[in-house]
Structures are given as structure tokens and as C-alpha cells.
Amino acid sequence: MKYLPILFVLLSASPVAGAASFDCQKAKAADERAICAHLTLNDKDVEMATQYRFLKGLLAMGARGALQDAQQSWLSQRRRCQGSVTCLNRAYDKRLGQLKALYDAIDKPL
DSSP states (O other): OTTHHHHHHHHHSOTTTTTSSSOGGGOOSHHHHHHHHOHHHHHHHHHHHHHHHHHHHHSOHHHHHHHHHHHHHHHHHHHHTTTOHHHHHHHHHHHHHHHHHHHHHSOOOO
16 A cells, blocks of 8 residues: 555656657757647657667768758757747647658658
């Protein structure tokens, strides 16, 4: 019985709390709070961060710098969505499409 409070805390913790590409416990901005609160946005954030890191590892130094600059610009655009789930969904869909196009354009061995 003494473990019941601990079990309750563990079961009541949000499963999304740490899943985003950033720490949801420290999320202060409206866009970050919305991402942490909506599973679809959270999933898109994880997918985007994974694709971004993967591409960053594939690209040569100049292209990697351009990718990083574009990502910073996109993060600024995402922040302007505030807590609008519709705006954030559109922003993620657009960025995921851009990252996919960049990957598709890379010369790959057979």
C-alpha cells in the first residue's frame, strides 16, 4: 500500500511529457506548449527533429550550414504560430516536405 502514491504519480504523468524534441517540462512559449499538449503535433515534432538530425549528418559542411540556417528560420516562423494548432500543423507539414525534398535530392549510392 505504501507504493500506491508513487504508482498514481507514474500513471498520471503525461505520456507526451518528454517525447517532443525539447523538454516539455520546460516549455514556456505558446508554440511549445501546444506541441506538448497535442499528440499529433508532438509526433510531427519528433519526426521533423529526427529527419533534421539525419540530414545534418549526411550533408557536407556548406550544405549543413545552410540547413541549420533554414531550420532556425523555420523555428522563428513556427514561433509566430503561437498556440494555433492549425498553423502549427501546416508549418510542420511544410517543413517535413522540405526536408524530404532535400533528402530526395541527395545523390545516394545504389
